[in-house]
Amino acid sequence: MNVPITVTINGTAYTRDVEPRQLLVHFLRETLNLTGTHIGCDTSSCGACTIMLNGQTVKSCTLLAAQADGAEIMTVEGLATDGKLHPIQEGFWQEHGLQCGFCTPGMMMAGVQILKNNPNPTEEEIRHGLEGNFCRCTGYHNIVKSIQYAAKKSAAM
Amino acid sequence: MSTVVGKPIRRVEDKRFITGQGRYTDDIKLHGMTYAVIIRSPYAHARIKSIDASAALKIKGVVAVFTGKDIEADGMGGIPTGWQVNLINGETMREPKHPILCTDKVRHVGDGVAVVIAEDLAIAEDAAELVQVNYEPLPAVAQVRDALAANAPKVHDELPDNLAFDWNIGDKEKTDAAFATAHHVTTLEFYNQRLVPNAIEPRSAIGHYEEGRDFYTLYTSTQNPHLIRLLMSAFVLQLPEHKVRVVGSDVGGGFGSKIFHYAEEALVTWASKKIKRPIKWTAARSESFVTDAHGRDHQTTVSMAFDKDGKILGLRGHTIAGMGAYLSTFAPAVPTYLHGTLLQGLYTTPAIYYKVDAVFTHTTAVDAYRGAGRPEATYLLERLMDTAAREMKIDPAELRFKNFIPPFDGVTQPGYQTQVALQYDSGNYAPTLHKALEIIDYKNFRKRQEEARKNGKFIGIGFSTFVEACGIAPSAVVGSLGARAGLYESAIVRVQPTGKVSVYTGSHSHGQGHETTFAQIVADSFGIPMEDVEIVHGDTEQIPFGMGTYGSRSLAVGGSAIMKSIDKIKEKGAKIAAHLLEANEADLVFAEGKWTVKGTDKSIPFQQVALTAYVPHNYPAGLEPGLDFSSFYDPLNFTFPFGAHIAEVEVEAETGEVKVTRYVSVDDVGTIINPMIVEGQLHGGIAQGIGQALYEGAFYDESGQLLQGTYMDYTMPRADNLPMFEHSTTVTPCPHNPLGAKGAGEAGTIASTPTIVNAIVDALSHLGVSNLEMPCTPARVWSAIQTAKGN
Ligand code: FES
Ligand code: FES
DSSP: OOEEEEEEETTEEEEEEEOTTOBHHHIIIIISOOTTSOOOOSSSOSOTTEEEETTEEEETTSSBGGGGTTOEEEOGGGSSBTTBOOHHHHHHHHTTOOSSOSSHHHHHHHHHHHHHHOSSOOHHHHHHHTTTOOOSSSOSHHHHHHHHHHHHHHHHO | OOSSTTSOOOOTTHHHHHTTOOOBGGGOOOTTOEEEEEEEOSSSSEEEEEEEOHHHHTSTTEEEEEEHHHHHHTTOOOOOOSBOOOOTTSOOOOOOOOOSSOSSEEOSTTOEEEEEEESSHHHHHHHHHHOEEEEEEOOOOOOGGGTTSTTOOOSSTTSSSSEEEEEEEEOHHHHHHHHHTOSEEEEEEEEEOOBOOOOSSOOEEEEEEETTTTEEEEEEOOSOHHHHHHIIIIIISOOOGGGEEEEOOBOOOOTTTTTSOOHHHHHHHHHHHHHTSOEEEEOOHHHHHHHSOBBOOEEEEEEEEEOTTSOEEEEEEEEEEEEESSOOTTGGGTTTTTTGGGTTTTBOOOOEEEEEEEEEOSSOOBOOOTTTTHHHHHHHHHHHHHHHHHHHTOOHHHHHHHHBOOOBOSSSSOOEEOTTSOEEOOBOOHHHHHHHHHHHTGGGHHHHHHHHHHTTOEEEEEEEEEEOOBSOOOHHHHHHTTBSSOOOEEEEEEEOTTSOEEEEESSOOSSSOHHHHHHHHHHHHHTOOGGGEEEEESBTTTSSOOOOSOTTOIIIIIIHHHHHHHHHHHHHHHHHHHHHHTSOGGGEEEETTEEEETTSSOEEEHHHHHHHHHSOSSOOTTOOSOOEEEEEEOOSSOBOOEEEEEEEEEEOTTTOOEEEEEEEEEEEOBSOSOHHHHHHHHHHHHHHHHIIIIIOOOOBOTTSOBSOOSTTTSOOOOGGGOOOOEEEEOOOOOTTSTTOBOOOSSHHHHHHHHHHHHHHHHHHGGGTOOOOOSSOOHHHHHHHHHHHTTO
C-alpha cells in the first residue's frame, strides 16, 4: 500500500505516492531524479546524503520518504539562488574544498548547518561540525578553509 | 610567457559538483533499465551444493536470475590478471581462474554466486532473499602468515599450495657479506595491515546491450575505461572491441580500487544481452568492503646493517604478501616491482637483497591502493631509520643526512643507478629535510619534549624521507617486468575552426582536476584563455586509447602526450602562418597567441590560422587541411618524486590516545602546473596515510570473516582527527618529460604512515617502547605504555 506525501523541495511542492519503506534519499534520487544527493554507505555513517529538512541537517538515508510528508527540504540543487552561488558553494570552489566531489553536497550542507549554529566558528568547531561526514579525498584541510571562507563571505553580506 | 601555468587556478570542473550536477554512474538512468543484486557468499570457503532460485523467480517484477553455470555455459572466461611474475625457479605464475560468479566453490566472504535482476532495486533485494544457496562450509586460511603452513587449507585445489609466486631482487651474497661486517644491525618485524580504499562513491556499473546495433555500452566507476574494455572484451566476454564502449563519467574517488576490472562489470554487460535491457548494479557499502580490492597485507621481517659511523651497509628482508583469494588486475606487481625496486629509498645503501612470497588466502583480493608497494617500502625503510637512530644514539635527521644520495640533476649528471634495478631521474634530497626541520623548528623540539615529559606529557617527533616511482612507465621496461599491457598515454588535441580547442585525453580524472591542469597547459601553449579549452576524458568512443590514471602518472605521462600533440599543431600552424604572412617559416616565432615574423610587427593570430586550416582557400600547396593531432607518449623512465615529512604527536598517557599536533611536508614533485591541486593531493594522501597509522585496518578472524566490514567498524579519519597540514615544496624538474613533472598523487600516503608511527614511538621511547603495531589505536598504545612500565 503506497502512501501519498507532499514535500516541498528547493521551493517546489511534489506530491507522490511512495512505498512506505522507501528511504528519503531514494525518493530524492530515484523518484525525483535529484541525484545531487549521494549515497555512500548503508550504516548512516558517511554523510554523503545530508540534506536540510525543515532547516536542520539530516542524513536522508536515515529517514523514510513518508516521514518527510509536509516537510520543507533543501538539497544541493537548491543552494544557489537565481544563478548566484551560495557562500558555501563559493567557499568550496575558492578554497579547493572538493576533489572527486562525491562527498561535497553533504559536506556543504553540513557547512551550512555549522554556520547556522554559529556564524563565526573556530577551526575546532568546524571540525566538530563535520564529524558526521566522510571525505576520502581532501584530508578535510581545505573543507575547513572553505567553511571559514563562507563564514567571512556571509558576514560581509 | 606563462599566464596560467604554475598558478593556483580554481578548478573548472567544480561548478558541476558544487551545484549537484556531477554525473556519477549511479546517477545514470537508461530507458528500460533493470537493477541487479548479487548474492554473495557469507562463508570464506565453502562448496556450493545447490542454488534454488524458483521462489525468487515467482516474485512480480523479477526479470531473471543467473548463476555461474549460466555464464560458464556461454563459454565466458574468468577475470584476468594484467601482470605476470614468475617464480624464482622459473615456474609460471600460478594464476587460478577468477570466475565472474562461482560455480563449484566460494573462496572469500563476498564471492558472488548468483545475480537477481528486477524492475527495481527493492524487488531485486526482496527476491535475492529468497534464493536458496546450499553451502558446505570448509576450513579457511585468512592470515598471510599461516598461508604457507603445511596443513593450511588450500584456496585453489588445483595448486600444490597457497603460493602464487615467489620473487627476489638484489644480490644476496653481497648483502650477507655486508651484514657480516656490520657494526650495528637493526631488525624489525611487523604486519603492514590490510586496508580498504573506501572511495566514498561505491562502485557502480551499468551494462547496456543494443540488439539493433549489436553493440555493448558499459558505464562504470573506473579509473581507466580503455583497460576495462580491453580486458573485458578480449579476455572475459570475448567481444569484438569495436562493438564495446566503456564510459567512466564522473567517478567519486578511486585511490587504486577502481583501476581493476571487476566481475560485476563483465556480469552486467553479459547479462544485458541475455535480457536485452540495461542493467544497473551499485555496491552497497557493506558489499564494497568485501569486493573492492584491498591494499597492503604484508607480513615483514627486515634488517638494516650499519658501520660504526652510521653509514648504511646493507638491507635485507622478507615479506609474505597477501594476494587474497584471486590475482586481481595489477596485484602481482605491487609487492614486487612497486615495492622491492623501491628499497634503495634515497640512501646510498650499497647492498640489498629482498625476497617476497605472494600467497593466496580466503580473503578479498588485494591490489594497488594509493601508493601500491611504495608505502610498504617506505614504511619499512623509515621505521628502520628512526629505530636505528635511537639504537645507535644518532639523531634521526643526522642519520638521514649521512646516508642521502648526493644531488644529481639527470642532465649534466647521470641518473642514479640503484641496487634494485631502477635508475632515478633526478634528485636533491637534503634540501627537503633541511626545509622541513626548519619549518617544524626541530632545534627547539628536544627541549620542549624534555619539559613536557617532566610534566607527565608525552610528545614525539617522527621523520620520513622518501623517494617514490611514479609516472608508470616505459612500456618496454614494464613489459620485461611482466606487465601484459603498455603504459603509454594518448591524446588528441583538436583545434576547432574558430580556434577553440578540444582535448581528448586517455588519462582519467576522478578528483585530480585534469579538466583544469590540462587546460592550463593547453591555454598557455597556444596563448588562448582557459575558457577556450575543453578537456574530454573517460569515454572509449571519444578517446583514441588510454591507460588511465594511477601511479601518479596523469600529468607526467598523459600531460606529455598532450604536449606532443601541441607541438605537432604548432609545427603545422607555422606552415600555414608562413604562407599567410608570405614569410619564411624559419623567420616566425610563436608567442602570445600569434605567429610573428621576427623583427617585424607582421603577425597572424592562432585563431586565424585555425580558420584557414579548415577553410583552406589561400593555403600552402600540398598541406592537408585541418588542425588536429593525435599522439601517443611512452615515457623514457619512471619519474621519482621525493620529500621529507615530519610530524609531531601528543600521546595521552592515561588513555593511549594519539593526537597529531603538527604535520609538515616538504615535497618535490618536479615542475608544478597548479600548486593548489598539488597541495590538495598531498593533503588527501597524508590523511590516508595517517588513517593507516592510527585508525584503519581490515582484519579477518580465523574463519575468514572480515571484522571491519562497515563504516561503524572500519574507522577512517574524520575532520576532527586531523590537524591543518603545513606544506612546502622544492622543485627538481624531471629531466625526461616535456613538462618536467613528476607526479603528486601518492606522495602523501607513502610518507605519512611511518612519519606518524615514528613520532608515537619517539614520544614513548623514554619508557622503552620501540615498536608498535598499526593501527596505533588507544588500546594498543596504552598497552604498550603499560608493558613498558612493567604493569
Ligand atoms: S548514505 Fe551514508 S550517511 Fe547516508
Ligand atoms: S571530495 Fe572526494 S570524497 Fe570528498
